[in-house]
Amino acid sequence: MTRRNLRNSALLGSAVAFCAMGASAETLRWASTTDPQTMDPHAVNSAPVLSFLNNVYEGLVRRGQDMSIEPSLAASWEPLEGENGWRFNLREGVTFQDGAAFTAEDVMFSYQRASNEAADVRSWFAPVSEVRVVDDFTIDFVTAAPNPLFPDSIANFMILDKDWAESNDAALPARDAENFATMNVNGTGPFTLSSRDPGVRTTLVPNGGWWDDAQHNVTEAVFTPIGNSATGLAALLSGEIDFIQPIPLQDVAQVEGRDGFKVLEGEETRVIMFGFGHEHDALLYSTDVTDSNPFADPRVRLAAAHAIDIDSIDRVLFRGKIEAASQLVPAGISGFSEANQDRPAYDPARAKELLAEAGYPDGFSFGLKCPNDRYINDEALCRAAASMFAAVGLDAELSTGPVRDYWPQLREDDFDMYLLGWSPGTFDMEHPIRFLMHSQDDEKKLGSWNFGNYSNARVDELLPQIQQEIDPAARQAMIDEVIAITQEEVAYIPLYTQPLIWAAKDNVDLTQRADNFFMLRWVTVN
Amino acid sequence: MLTIKDLAVKFPSRFGDVTAIADVDMTIKPGEIHGLVGESGAGKSTVGAAVIGLLAAPGYVANGKLSLGDTDLRKLTPEQAHEIRGDRISMIFQDPQTSLNPLMTIEDQLIETIQAHSDVSETAARTRAVDLLEEIGIKNAAERIKAYPHQFSGGMRQRVVIALAICTDPELIIADEPTTALDVAVQSQVLDLIRRLARDRQIAFMLITHDIGVIAQIADRVTVMRNGRVMETGETPQVLGAPTHPYTQALMDAVPPLDHRIARFRVPEEDTAGVVTGNAAEKWLLEGQQYALTGLTLQDICVRFAGPRTSLFRKPEPYVALKDVNLEVRPGSIMGLVGESGSGKSTLAKAITGLITPSSGTMHLGDDILPDGKARSRHHPSRQLVQMVFQDPYSSLNSRHRIGAILTEPLWFYGFVQDAKERERLAAAMLELVGMAPDAVDKYPHQFSGGQRQRIAVARALLARPRFLICDEPTSALDVSIQAEILNLLKDLQAMFGLTILFISHNLAVVRQMADDTAVLRNGVIEEMSATEDLFARPKADYTQKLLALTPVMPREWQSEAVTG
Amino acid sequence: MIAFLKRYEGLWLFVHSPAAMVAALVAVLIMIGAVFAPWIALVNPYDLSSFSLFDGLLPPVWQDGANPKYLLGTDDQGRDMISSILYGARLSLVIGIAALTIAAVLGVGLGLAAGYYGGRFDAIVMRIADVQLALPAILTALLIDGIARGILPAAMQQDLRVAVLTLAIALSLWVNFARTARASTFVQMNKEYVQAAIMMGQRPSRVMFVHILPNILGPLLVIMTVDLASAILLEATLSFLGIGLPADSPSLGTLIRIGMQFLLSGEWWILWIPTLFLVALVVSINILGDFLRDVFNPRLR
């Protein structure tokens, strides 16, 4: 019922928008490739959902334009005394979009909701052992072990109104059927939903009762998913949309060359890398080496790293818009190892030497798996890499496929070498160490994306210490050690940081944040 | 009055212009029925098409004079010619099944034609149309006019066609084989109608036909054509009764008489190769006569087909194609089976050959039971002993197979000859036996004329060493002169090899020439069966009498004498 | 085909139809190029070591910045466009012809049998055809692709992508053949030469394949040319939807799909040269199909 009403008002809205096209400068129409699947902030842990809902809901903390953590619904926070964990002092006088007051009960409720089995974001709360409401505007998150990064890790933990959710039968995230929160919102954030037609159009309008000072001048924001990048670009160039994220790299020149349009370029925090089947007994896809696994030998892995000509990849495939990566997070992310900034140089001769040393003077063939719809130019990158590997005798059987069956293949250990991109959800080096470098441990939920099961006892030993270390210098020292080990052993071949390319009309001012989230609260339309 | 003088029609082709007709002269006076007769390829239809201006592209009138009254038909613009069509010249086509637009009612087609040529209101046009239909013999015309063509029977449909042709009071009607697709009874009614129209309305008719009987019956004057030229022209009794041109004479010789039996048709020497005696194929066939003469007995044969299902709750009404047919073909004789279209003649042939399964009744071949269709195994001896010569020589030979392949198939299939070369030799000899050049084995069916193909079909049947041969309308697709040759051939072969033949035809005259016994079939029921001469001389059943009465007969004195021997 | 070539008629018409001549010339040239690609092409685009990213995005020779070695430029991988196109056409034709062969064998077989036996068998075949028609080609492709992935060992899957795609295209084309073969068989069943063969007691298979089949080849041949064109296009479309061939062994369709990324980037040749090539190929096949149709249906001449 509500949906219908929303739809009808959307019709009115869009009709008005069309009539007023050009005149009403404050309507922002934007597009991205994927529609947020749901309006429920706890149901799905995916970037399109979290990015979109960050305009509507808010967390205890939020990220600023430079990704730094800043107060949001929590006005301040400090470590608990006498036990592990953090105390959050909540902001007073905040109301939800339906007028209900925001209190610690709502945070408690949201915590319970988000950590429920039905919630996809519950892994954020794995370290939490207890949550206590101290008073209406104070709440404690107790963790099992010291956890200096906990506030950073919950920037996307969004707070729902307890009464609203319970009275609308949305006390738990929808798992296999929709509930009220799938299509309706009630946040504290700067915008609220005025209509939603999934996959077609979603309209936001400013929340008049927002607690913070509005820096934007948007009176209405219309979001349309456009899956086909050429269509999206056409929509921008024809003036039907004001902003699009992302645009294909190769079209940057075209957009820049046109009057009235601009391109925003930045670095995403996502690092693209090759991973190996470290623990496989034998290659799965080789035609010549079928009884052993050359990639178990670090020299072979290093040879592969030396075979990659990252500069040519940058110049031809990425038109000079990527930054070569030496480790699994880009520079600037906390925990980045300044001490280990060198990456293996492009050196085919050295690569051949290493292969010969390892007993493969003529190289060998192996299977390289890549997704073709996950990262920018992923397929082209893999083809180029395969060609470069081939130049040193590493004959890659390239196999590409859509991500929907790429992950299952990786999970089933069905690869010799694979491509992976990783964006640290917490914007800290600990994140990739936990997911990609620690050996697989289902019990502790560690190493869950370490598909090749790279395993080093020292790394495993260091991770809990890093997680718990409060002293930044000591922590960095441990991280540096991990990075040094993994670089030494070539656990992965980090390639580059994925570029972030948005395009907009000249009259739209906006902020491009490194997590690829588009925040309407920083948009001004001139 | 139509005047044609020195008419020539040419068709451009890659080898230059091909002359279809040339030097054609003809005049048709009002009220005159002018027969235009000739065998296929004579160019008679081209004359008609040239007159009405509907020559098939890219043909064109190359020479000559064409005028209707004072109008020079060659000088007309396409628009003027189109206005004259229907208005002053009309045309009747051969097949009433296909000459009416199936999607429009008779009324619409009549009214549109009337209104195309005279400025009358729709009501007036309708009145005229109804009157016309009444005049032409359609009862209850005011109601029937609302019907679609498929709701009329063949004869009625041809009446409708004629109504359409005369609804604008034309001076000339070109009737191109107007009765060829019709049964004799209907044919006679249509011919009567044409005669009446010529007399009462003074319409000139150009009656194009291959059927000399039809010409003899109603044409005032006749023009005989061959290979695009006029052979002879004049008053009908004179041209047919005392032909001066050898071609006309030969044509008359080939027409089978209805009222008496002749032993053989006289055919021009140069056209025919009679049966060669003493050749390898003949020896081979005679060798194979280990079976005695084989007759066929049919007892109470019924054939039903499922009718169209019209309701969910009622079983579809079965359509009875043959009902309690009893037939005995004496060993070594020819049994003639006559009947109009739809009488069940071909169904009977199919039942005997096993292509369809009778719903009841028994069949004996010789003394052995002949199993019904589905029960007859692929290896049953009757598959070899019973062979068939089909009606349409254009479809009975696989056009993608070499004649040699077609002819040798029975030899290896029935296991007569193991050696491939020997098979080819025998096939060639058989071709010789049926009067063809042996080198035909290397050619394909489309390289032969209809008559030659029918000879090949006969050869194929013989190469199975049959004892019982079914000839289903073997000559109805052929010109009379060719028909005469094929009939002669069949007679000779029957005499040589002691075949038993079931000879199916709609043509009474042909049956009289061929059959020892004759059965008359009508709507799936045998009306009458007796020795041929008895039946023709003293028909007992009303139906037989009617058939004989309605078939066009030429006066005896026009007919050539029978060849004796 | 042989039967028609034997006819002087068809040949004469051919020589006098400039469109058919040009189309045949184009098609034959492309096919020669495709067949001899390994000997003609500058590089082997499937051999990753034969080209280098270093040569990427070079324009055709008539534009500034070109390398004369690459007449029509290079793509983003540094592959010579001409070589890619030749190999791509080779693959497209292989897939098209193979798919067509499978579709023809399956469709003609079923259609002939349906027309020959009629009745219930015919009804079942036609309902299966309905099911096939109700399933868009992309779904069929997904189905085949999925099943292959489910039952084949991982190592073989990549090698069998071509086979899987071929089968998927074949399955979405067979209905055409089945319907045409069935309709023509119905016509032939009433012909007396077929009745003669059945009467003799010949095996149904012999009647169908030795007697009827040669007589219904004409319309089937026409369908074949038209469907060869649509098979090639279908392969391109499937590639666009992401279920085509892997990018490292590109067909013409995959080349176009890859080229789509460069629609606006200024490197027009990566999209338009393969597209032009595909259009030339498909148009000439279609013209030949039209021509054959005319030959087999003289009444339309």
Add this chain to the structure above:
Amino acid sequence: MVYFILKRLVQSVFVMLAVAFLAFSLFRFVGDPITQMTGVETSVADQERLREELGLNDPFILQFGRFTSDMLQGDFGFSYRTRQPVAEMIADRIPATLELGVVALLISLLVGIPAGVYTALRPRGIATQAILMTTLVGVSIPTFVIGIMLIFVFGVQLGWLPTFGRGGTVQIGGWESSLFTLEGWRALLLPAITLGVYQLTLTMRLVRAEMMEVMRSDYIRFAMARGVPMRKLHYRHALANTMVPVITIIGLQFGGVIAFSIVTESVFQWPGMGLLFLESIRFVDIPVMGVYLVVIAFFFVLVNLIVDMLYVAIDPRLRIRDVQ
């Protein structure tokens, strides 16, 4: 007639069940819905639990049985991706696809039939050759290239028409229509042309071939011989008689229109069922894919039933025979 329709209906149910079965058997292979439903950080144990809850570990036949019996009871399930009821999602998208398909078909008929007639009546004209050649080139370019070309020419360079979406829509009952606003029509034009171009060529060539055939038939020659005016001859006599095969092909091609609407909708971001289906494939949204296929099969069956009934309307010979 009633018998005929009932018979077709029974066959239709068979077709739809078979499609559902085939479709369902393919889902297992499209990919793993769980990895698409969950985020990067979700643990394997949580994924397994979800898999169990959704019944994805059950044997295939059990899943199919559940899907079929639920559907027969009118329960089309919920989307894995959006958690919305599938019936509603599909129902919301049907108008867009149907309007696109129908307008594309209309364009193909309104242009294809006259063009077919023209080229049949003037087989040797220069215009005929030009039309034949143009359409041939038109069908030889992959649909997605045509779509993008149209977008860039008419949307971006000329700025005449929108580049994506449905433009202004109006809600009529439960049907969201773009046929009642100018904006809606403007948005509909390019996708409909893209989708219709193949059908157009097909229709034109078919009409042309049939028309040339019919023009040689006896009843046309007879109508010529009666001097029926040429316009009437061409349209009332000849064209009407070409309609039966044309309608047949249109019915059969419906599957093709739907298949290619997937491509067209994807290029034009047209919010129809095809786009939904593509998204569903990407997310391995099994319930949506299943229902989509069954709905498509239903439309296919429905259109063919309509075609069969149109035959009867057009051709009096197929109506119950009166007395002879």
